[in-house]
Amino acid sequence: MKTIEVDGIKVRIQIWDTAGQERYQTITKQYYRRAQGIFLVYDISSERSYQHIVKWASDVDEYAPDGVQKILIGNKADEEHKRQVPKEQGLQLAREYGMDFYETSACSNLNIKESFTRLTELVLQAHRKELDELRGPPRAPTLARLEEDEQQPLGSEDTPKTCWC
Numbered sequence: 001m002k003t004i005e006v007d008g009i010k011v012r013i014q015i016w017d018t019a020g021q022e023r024y025q026t027i028t029k030q031y032y033r034r035a036q037g038i039f040l041v042y043d044i045s046s047e048r049s050y051q052h053i054v055k056w057a058s059d060v061d062e063y064a065p066d067g068v069q070k071i072l073i074g075n076k077a078d079e080e081h082k083r084q085v086p087k088e089q090g091l092q093l094a095r096e097y098g099m100d101f102y103e104t105s106a107c108s109n110l111n112i113k114e115s116f117t118r119l120t121e122l123v124l125q126a127h128r129k130e131l132d133e134l135r136g137p138p139r140a141p142t143l144a145r146l147e148e149d150e151q152q153p154l155g156s157e158d159t160p161k162t163c164w165c
């Protein structure tokens, strides 16, 4: 679980890292059904992992809900010396699928926040109508709610902690 702020809205996202290995695929497919956003990730130092994206994308088409948002990721961008997949090749595939594309590095923290924020933005946009209903028209009760929120103790769900002891 992670809370991020997008467009002034605090969004709590639940992240599942599915197993890549073939033997877990029966389980993996179960997770697609409730997904709202999906990262398709390959390793820039492995042409083979890039080739697998076609299979992942077709599984997502088959098992994920229709409106699911997808982003293509080329991870391990810190391993430039081992690169087998040119950035242009990743971009090209993303264009074909109509997806955004990021090269990331979990090691150097490159584009991690950016890609999660973007995927969340896309999910929010896709659910804009429900979101507007949630926000509701601006009216007095909102003020009352704000006052209530201010009284929440430090360390409650979305309040950043200043001390963990």
Ligand SMILES: Nc1nc2c(ncn2[C@@H]2O[C@H](COP(=O)(O)OP(=O)(O)OP(=O)(O)O)[C@@H](O)[C@H]2O)c(=O)[nH]1
Pocket: 017, 018, 019, 020, 021, 075, 076, 077, 078, 079, 104, 105, 106, 107, 108
């Ligand atoms: N250099 C580098 N190594 C990475 C990066 N991200 C992950 N790794 C390494 O790659 C290996 C595999 O990482 P995992 O997170 O297990 O990859 P995965 O795709 O979830 O693997 P599966 O569980 O088989 O699906 C580990 O040794 C990680 O430390 C990265 O951005 N850069």
